[in-house]
Amino acid sequence: MKELDRLDRKILRELQRDGRLTNIELADKVSLSPTATAERVKRLTRDGYILGYMAVLSPEMLDRSLLVFVQVKLDRTTPDVFDAFAKAVKRSDDVMECHMVAGGFDYLVKARLSGMDAYRQFLSEVILSLPGVRETHTYAVMEEVKRSAHLPV
Template identity: 85%
Template sequence: MKSIDAIDRKILRTLQRDGRLTNIELADRVSLSPTATAERVKRLHRDGFIEGYQAVLSPEKLGRHLLVFVQVKLDRTTPETFDAFARAVQRSDDVMECHMVAGGFDYLVKARVSGMDAYRAFLSDVILPLPGVRETHTYAVMEEVKSSSYLPV
């Protein structure tokens, strides 16, 4: 892995807080010239430290009030079943994240839907028909205590 220095880390921390900064604003915040800052940001992109930029949207304003986590246990743990499950789950817009995990089940799915009726439809129309699904356990979020995509840099 390529190494980064303290200035690169400051750039990454600053961009995590506000990815809409202009290069001049970023340069001012990290105490570098705009040219040097632009070159560093370009290198951080090229080397894969920065994967992209996105707006953080309000689930509530967009009618996605219910956050659920679904544990999924498959009936077979073969490479073919894993691949088919992964391909199928990637097609659902309701699924925000899906992680293969070690432990008592195979996948942890994070989804946002409009409410309990939408969740029931999501479970019956999206999750249960996925390849190899044997069992699910759902946890509806009552309160989001912390939600962040920030990484310590």
């Protein structure tokens, strides 16, 4: 993996702020020629630093204002149960993130839903029906204090 220099980091910061910048706008912001900027962006993408681009959507406008985190404990921690759980959770559009964690439970699931009725349905039809689920604890978010996908560069 190539070491990032100051300009690479500046490009990554600018693209995190606004992934819709044109190459000319980006070049202006990082004080490079458009050709040099385009080459750096291609390299950063090819080397895996830039994974893609997407729009950030409003959960409220799309009737997904309820954010929940669900701790999931499995009945057995064997590779086949882990694999079955991972495959099943990937099929749910309500699940935004799912992480296998170390500690007192096995997975932390982040989901966005329209409200408490949708959550109850999600819990019974998605989470509790997943392979190997023994116990869950849900935390409904009352206020999002900070929401960011930006990495420090």
